[in-house]
Amino acid sequence: MKIILAPMEGVVDHAMRELLTASGHYDLCITEFVRVVDQVYKPPYFHKISPELRQGGKTHAGTPVRVQLLGQHPEWMAENAHVATMLGSPGIDINFGCPAKTVNRHKGGAVLLQEPETLFKIVTKVREAVPDPLPVSAKMRLGYENTDLAVDCARAIEKGGASMLTIHARTKIEGYRPPAHWHLINDIRQHVSLPIVANGDIWSRADAIKCRRVSGCDDIMIGRGALCLPNLVSVIREDAAPLPWVEVCQLLIQYAAFVRDSKARGYLPSRIKQWFSYLKRQYPEAHTVFEKIKRLRQLDEIIAIIRP
Ligand SMILES: Cc1cc2nc3c(=O)[nH]c(=O)nc-3n(C[C@H](O)[C@H](O)[C@H](O)COP(=O)(O)O)c2cc1C
Numbered sequence: 001m002k003i004i005l006a007p008m009e010g011v012v013d014h015a016m017r018e019l020l021t022a023s024g025h026y027d028l029c030i031t032e033f034v035r036v037v038d039q040v041y042k043p044p045y046f047h048k049i050s051p052e053l054r055q056g057g058k059t060h061a062g063t064p065v066r067v068q069l070l071g072q073h074p075e076w077m078a079e080n081a082h083v084a085t086m087l088g089s090p091g092i093d094i095n096f097g098c099p100a101k102t103v104n105r106h107k108g109g110a111v112l113l114q115e116p117e118t119l120f121k122i123v124t125k126v127r128e129a130v131p132d133p134l135p136v137s138a139k140m141r142l143g144y145e146n147t148d149l150a151v152d153c154a155r156a157i158e159k160g161g162a163s164m165l166t167i168h169a170r171t172k173i174e175g176y177r178p179p180a181h182w183h184l185i186n187d188i189r190q191h192v193s194l195p196i197v198a199n200g201d202i203w204s205r206a207d208a209i210k211c212r213r214v215s216g217c218d219d220i221m222i223g224r225g226a227l228c229l230p231n232l233v234s235v236i237r238e239d240a241a242p243l244p245w246v247e248v249c250q251l252l253i254q255y256a257a258f259v260r261d262s263k264a265r266g267y268l269p270s271r272i273k274q275w276f277s278y279l280k281r282q283y284p285e286a287h288t289v290f291e292k293i294k295r296l297r298q299l300d301e302i303i304a305i306i307r308p
Helices: 014-023 043-049 051-055 074-086 101-105 109-114 116-129 150-159 182-189 205-215 224-228 232-238 245-260 263-282 284-293 299-306
Strands: 003-005 028-035 065-070 092-096 136-143 164-171 196-199 219-222
Touching: 003 014, 003 232, 014 051, 014 232, 014 245, 028 043, 028 092, 043 051, 043 074, 065 074, 074 092, 074 116, 092 109, 092 116, 101 109, 109 116, 109 136, 116 136, 116 150, 136 150, 150 164, 150 182, 164 182, 182 196, 182 205, 196 205, 205 219, 205 232, 219 232, 224 232, 224 263, 245 263, 245 284, 245 299, 263 284, 263 299, 284 299
Parallel strands: 003 028, 003 219, 028 065, 065 092, 092 136, 136 164, 164 196, 196 219
Antiparallel strands: none
């Protein structure tokens, strides 16, 4: 079983990838998306999205970190894919799942699930631009408004040369509303032969077991669940005990220390508060601490309260 850490724009950044991959074994991380419109980004932008490029495209724990691109123009996508891999990204992931209105309005993300032919062209061009041994993967939802084109999309992605496809088991209009339709992943899987990774609403070991059974997939991707329970990956793999709250607090402090000296320092208080919104789902203690920090703006004040 492979377990992949989900890309989460504005949440799973470099620091979070370092922390989570140090807390348990992930097979792969995908970066937040690089939005490609009509230009080729310069190296500093790729380094900002994936500082891991400076350390061989891996986190310190050795987990590969694949750059994700989002866009509608095959040529611009291909050129950016080329640069990212030249800089050391161990492959490219393509985002066909983003539901954000601004992104969809500019024909990026899930809106493209209405045009399998465009998916095919994008994957084909990106595949041509990425050196052979490096994988090109894609991530899709079940569809835009409905699931009618799901199989066509998966086939187009496979035909374009992708070697792995993650399916978030909801349509675009379902947003993040439960349930995730794992059984529909199984239906799609019957029509393609590339490895499919099941994604959506895996919050526990029991969910992971059920998702793998219902979707028929060996491999899974976890996102929000891994933020709620920072050692979810080990809970799933080894039936580990949930991380105690004191250790979660230590992780929060490590996260702060990690980002503190970087350029990202300014956004840190809001990122920590955002992480609390996930931790509250798993840890009753997070509610109490969050009430105390929610109006604080200074990082040091926030850390003083979190420190166990
Ligand atoms: C805040 C947020 C940001 C996300 N950003 C991305 C992204 O940049 N690229 C992407 O492919 N998916 C993105 N996703 C979708 C997740 O990768 C994942 O597919 C989704 O959250 C369902 O999995 P989960 O239930 O395990 O969280 C994002 C989801 C959330 C909640």
